[in-house]
Amino acid sequence: MFNFAYYNPTRIHFGKDTINEINSLVPSDARVMVLFGGSSAKKTGTLDEVNQALGNRFVVEFGGIEPNPTYETLMQAVEQVRELKIDFLLAVGGGSVIDGTKFVAAAAEFEGEPWDILTSWGGKVTKAMPFGTVLTLPATGSEMNCASVVTRKSLKAKLPFRNELVYPQFSILDPTKTFTLPERQLANGVVDAFVHITEQYLTYPVNAAVQDRFAEGLLQILIELGPKALAQPQDYDIRANLMWVATMALNGTIGTGVPHDWATHMIGHELTALYDIDHARTLAIVLPSLLRCTKTAKHEKLLQFADRVWHIQAGTEDERIEAAIANTQAFFEAMGIGTKLADYNLGKDDVEAVLKQLEDHGMVALGEHENIDLAMSRDILTLAI
């Protein structure tokens, strides 16, 4: 196992009717901005519940944060925060709203050009506003980590940052708040969580027994419950387990002390930036091809994945690995998510456009061995046509 540092101070309140905990979690004299996305937070009544829990505090709402939150929109929130002397942020939504809120928390306190937060990968952040979250779409794990991804429309750039100062102070996870999710978003969440796990698991073995067993456990739960969630959309326990899996998938627990391979995300981000494809769908396109193109380097972990997650024991090693990848791809398809570029009307020319983006953003040495260069990214994307 690699040496590691682990720290995660986010307080979780999980379960039915936990939104009212907000009242004891937000300082009573706070001036609060509630950030959210589209109209669903209002329609479902979640915003009302939040406002009720906030009681007599000064509250301003900031809606309209996009599915891939943009720098342009978020900077409007930063302006309002400064104007209205807001001192506490409350994100109500999924990963995009929470990621956006993290950026607002850091940008509002940032001296200089806030875009530098992104170009420094968060390294330049020295302070941030306190904030909490009310999660309505389990997927990204953003509710319990200190990472964020922001898109700058004018540059067609989607860049991540991370900094300990943007851990949420608290997150409210009420599975009943996910009952109103469209099937498409539910499926996206399952696939997003799945790929978060494989990116911390499908690398090379370093004898990290806990992280491996935990990753394998989470993957098995997604495989078992993902399709059931589509079939039984009002089942509390299924929703609750999927919600907690998505959080545990990216809160540091399975990722400490092991190599990571975020190539699928990095390539996927460019597909979203260029073509506005749902984040999770870009991952479903990239992952199977990436695993096939890197199966020599990932040989041992892919065999373990085949054995412990998919329970594949028959065949040669190569056959077991291919079966595990095929099962993974079939699982995404069973969740209603296309795994080919053609499913999104993209082809050979688009591959070149993505490569240009990767080059522009310096994404030329991806993967746990930093050997996924532009040529290999081309192979991966071509295989995914």
Place this chain on the structure above:
Amino acid sequence: MFNFAYYNPTRIHFGKDTINEINSLVPSDARVMVLFGGSSAKKTGTLDEVNQALGNRFVVEFGGIEPNPTYETLMQAVEQVRELKIDFLLAVGGGSVIDGTKFVAAAAEFEGEPWDILTSWGGKVTKAMPFGTVLTLPATGSEMNCASVVTRKSLKAKLPFRNELVYPQFSILDPTKTFTLPERQLANGVVDAFVHITEQYLTYPVNAAVQDRFAEGLLQILIELGPKALAQPQDYDIRANLMWVATMALNGTIGTGVPHDWATHMIGHELTALYDIDHARTLAIVLPSLLRCTKTAKHEKLLQFADRVWHIQAGTEDERIEAAIANTQAFFEAMGIGTKLADYNLGKDDVEAVLKQLEDHGMVALGEHENIDLAMSRDILTLAI
């Protein structure tokens, strides 16, 4: 899954040569008390390393914290803390030293009689000194939780307390520091961690998929690596994995949102208080008999335990459950730990003495259903003779 709150702000530094992180973790102007147990912390050089990392800070050492830390000893530390205006504590040792340090942290700031900290189960703690830990004996998980157990010799009482204010600010987990452990302590640690897991897992099903899979993963690692650790005492990866399992076994991760059954610990504590038997050994005595006496109530989870942890698929349900319990008992014995009262020269009369203790301490409704009364405790202990 039950509703739950989860919060764990302890910062972990895990791996080789991480003791020097102390320098950046302890305030540079802190007045530090280093608390430890016997002479091994000095002999192994760990104390020297800690002192070196603390540099020019004011440091006082407080040694002699017992394997079951006593109120009497700890109150001497509290006195010194007050006299010398100590403002940061650093525990160097295993669960006993860390538990003791938690008590000192709370007692030094406590107004009134500090024994009330124990009799109120920690509820009366309103502030506590900051402290960190350097773990040398993985077992109890105390390095990453806010619970503690203290023995008051004069009353022959061993009582637990917990309070969020006694989370360690940081814990240093360097697996190489466990290389010098005697075999007995290594075995104790494995069994202690194992029972911590079963006490949060072997109750009744509440559809908590993540907690179940994680618990099963940790148990499988202990079963695989425990005997290997005895056979290959200098293997870094084995030690590292056991260390991290013991921490994850009791840091809240597997225990949130599920029923608990701490009856094995509560009965075991009385065996330690009366006969000074190693904590882990008392658990090894109680658990197999407790599972046999409660196998109807725990039926479903015992079947799951047999299937997923021990991979027992043959036989009737009762046979599979008995095989899983027998395997568990054989695993403890394979770790060199006796599982019968007779192994410690105790018999029928001692059972009655333990029952008297349980009654005196109000331990008359234990277990996840609060139905382990004195009569059932007698059955459990009698079966363990």
